[in-house]
Amino acid sequence: MLSTENIPSASTLFATYASMTASLMLFRSMANDFLPEPVRNYACFAFRYFFKPRSKELTLVIEDSNGIARNQIFEAAEAYLSAKIGPSIERLKICKTPNEKVITIRLEKNEQIIDSFRGVQLRWRFALVEAADGKGNSHSMRPEKRLFELTFHQTHKDMVLNSYLPHVIELAKDMKDKTRVLKMYTLHRVPDYDAIRWDSVKLEHPATFDTLAMEPDLKATIMEDLDRFVRRKEFYKRVGRAWKRGYLLYGPPGTGKSSLVAAMANYLKFDVFDLQLGNVTRDSDLRTLLLSTGNRSILVIEDIDCSVDLPDRRNGNENNADAQSKAAGAAVRKNKTDFAGGKGQHMLTLSGLLNFIDGLWSSCGDERIIVFTTNHKERLDPALLRPGRMDMHIHMSYCGPYGFRLLAANYLGITDCEHKLVAEIETLLKTINITPAQVAEQFMKSEDADVALAALIKLLKEKERNGSGDVDGDEDEINLDEVAILESKKLKTQDQIQDKGKETAAGPIRRRRKRSSGRVRKSKN
Numbered sequence: 001m002l003s004t005e006n007i008p009s010a011s012t013l014f015a016t017y018a019s020m021t022a023s024l025m026l027f028r029s030m031a032n033d034f035l036p037e038p039v040r041n042y043a044c045f046a047f048r049y050f051f052k053p054r055s056k057e058l059t060l061v062i063e064d065s066n067g068i069a070r071n072q073i074f075e076a077a078e079a080y081l082s083a084k085i086g087p088s089i090e091r092l093k094i095c096k097t098p099n100e101k102v103i104t105i106r107l108e109k110n111e112q113i114i115d116s117f118r119g120v121q122l123r124w125r126f127a128l129v130e131a132a133d134g135k136g137n138s139h140s141m142r143p144e145k146r147l148f149e150l151t152f153h154q155t156h157k158d159m160v161l162n163s164y165l166p167h168v169i170e171l172a173k174d175m176k177d178k179t180r181v182l183k184m185y186t187l188h189r190v191p192d193y194d195a196i197r198w199d200s201v202k203l204e205h206p207a208t209f210d211t212l213a214m215e216p217d218l219k220a221t222i223m224e225d226l227d228r229f230v231r232r233k234e235f236y237k238r239v240g241r242a243w244k245r246g247y248l249l250y251g252p253p254g255t256g257k258s259s260l261v262a263a264m265a266n267y268l269k270f271d272v273f274d275l276q277l278g279n280v281t282r283d284s285d286l287r288t289l290l291l292s293t294g295n296r297s298i299l300v301i302e303d304i305d306c307s308v309d310l311p312d313r314r315n316g317n318e319n320n321a322d323a324q325s326k327a328a329g330a331a332v333r334k335n336k337t338d339f340a341g342g343k344g345q346h347m348l349t350l351s352g353l354l355n356f357i358d359g360l361w362s363s364c365g366d367e368r369i370i371v372f373t374t375n376h377k378e379r380l381d382p383a384l385l386r387p388g389r390m391d392m393h394i395h396m397s398y399c400g401p402y403g404f405r406l407l408a409a410n411y412l413g414i415t416d417c418e419h420k421l422v423a424e425i426e427t428l429l430k431t432i433n434i435t436p437a438q439v440a441e442q443f444m445k446s447e448d449a450d451v452a453l454a455a456l457i458k459l460l461k462e463k464e465r466n467g468s469g470d471v472d473g474d475e476d477e478i479n480l481d482e483v484a485i486l487e488s489k490k491l492k493t494q495d496q497i498q499d500k501g502k503e504t505a506a507g508p509i510r511r512r513r514k515r516s517s518g519r520v521r522k523s524k525n
């Protein structure tokens with residue numbers, strides 16, 4: 001039973017209230033009289049600070065950019081949240097550009113998503129706000145700012161900043177990699193502006209490390225090297241090196257150098273910039289082109305021995321030194337003339353290119369891979385081969401038993417090690433050089449495995465009979481053998497020379513043609 005004895009009466013309550021109010025008023029008037037104003041203000045501030053009702057939540061505001069550069073956390077949140085959309089969401093934005101593989105889903109204004117991480121609840125809200133300066137976002141050219149608000153209990157601030165947001169960024173990167181469309185950039189001249197720029201197409205080269213016929217140890221080494229390179233950002237920073245890596249791929253035509261570049265791009269999900277030096281006549285163009293390449297990309301210069309001619313520094317004899325100084329003098333004179341004429345042409349040299357790649361360009365970006373390919377490593381300038389420039393030299397060689405088996409499995413579905421023709425081919429491969437391209441070409445001739453293998457045996461035996469291996473061995477001449485590849489490259493180079501010849505007359509860039517002598521005569525290793 002509730003007793004009424006302890007409950008104060010209304011008159012008692014009123015009396016207490018009146019006496020407290022009187023005391024407060026007395027206290028206030030005394031404080032006004034005796035305390036100086038700054039002390040009173042401070043006391044008021046302290047009183048309000050300690051007795052103010054507090055929100056226990058903290059909200060992080062993540063804007064889409066800082067006015068100039070994109071905000072990485074915003075972009076990551078966009079991608080991350082698109083995978084967290086639940087049934088509570090009422091409005092969504094969807095979009096798909098021609099280059100994208102999948103439909104992109106984004107939150108609409110004011111939509112919220114509740115996420116949880118390590119048992120902590122986090123609330124995301126997407127908002128659009130008018131920019132304070134009325135100019136909006138100069139980066140995206142929008143009149144308003146897009147932002148995410150991330151709200152959670154204050155006690156989890158450190159966990160959110162140090163663990164949750166890095167987790168969101170990491171997951172978003174993986175998601176983007178999966179849906180990323182690789183691009184292949186090639187050079188395009190804009191005649192009206194006498195300029196040259198990159199044009200991109202979707203890179204759909206199907207080569208992967210699984211389809212590449214090469215020695216398994218070498219393949220594993222390359223893959224490990226690439227993995228190590230991409231995960232060592234901090235290492236490169238610590239030792240003061242630009243985050244780039246150079247690969248020199250050398251070997252006879254048709255051994256898979258270009259295919260390896262495509263496999264690397266597909267493996268790392270990097271774009272490819274194919275720098276055809278034959279199309280670049282000026283240092284200034286080269287600089288602009290290199291600076292407009294993106295991060296996470298592979299810059300490829302194919303057939304580097306045919307692209308640019310250098311004064312030969314290997315022989316170092318007096319005549320050669322004379323020739324070099326004359327060439328340099330001529331180049332300087334030409335530069336002066338051209339500057340006077342306003343054209344600003346420079347001599348394009350391999351060392352100039354390498355210095356630029358080593359210096360300014362490589363320090364302007366992250367995760368850059370540079371690949372040079374050549375059929376003749378021995379013809380390359382030592383500047384290219386010096387330690388630290390091309391970090392890894394990869395020899396792409398003729399087809400060995402492992403490569404042959406991989407191609408037989410991929411092209412013909414042969415997994416039977418006991419197949420009698422397979423055994424015969426493996427014996428022949430021990431003494432005869434044949435490129436993976438030639439093997440693949442034979443395998444394309446028939447869907448019947450026995451017929452295709454017999455065609456390969458025929459070609460191998462013809463090579464054996466001719467001793468030097470300088471044989472196309474194909475009566476119907478459908479095969480694209482080394483000679484044909486060589487001829488097509490020569491024609492390509494000749495075209496470039498003719499094209500450029502029109503522009504530069506006897507200009508400073510001299511392109512070296514591939515010599516056929518010795519190229520198709522293979523030494524048997």
Ligand SMILES: Nc1ncnc2c1ncn2[C@@H]1O[C@H](COP(=O)(O)OP(=O)(O)OP(=O)(O)O)[C@@H](O)[C@H]1O
Binds near residue numbers: 256259440485
């Ligand atoms: N190692 C390989 N593994 C699988 N296929 C290969 C390999 N090498 C060559 N091929 C096949 O031959 C074709 C030509 O190969 P690729 O263009 O990669 O040779 P390359 O070494 O770059 O030749 P080049 O020196 O003439 O540029 C490829 O499209 C592929 O079908």
Ligand SMILES: [Mg+2]
Binds near residue numbers: 257258259302373
């Ligand atoms: Mg190639």
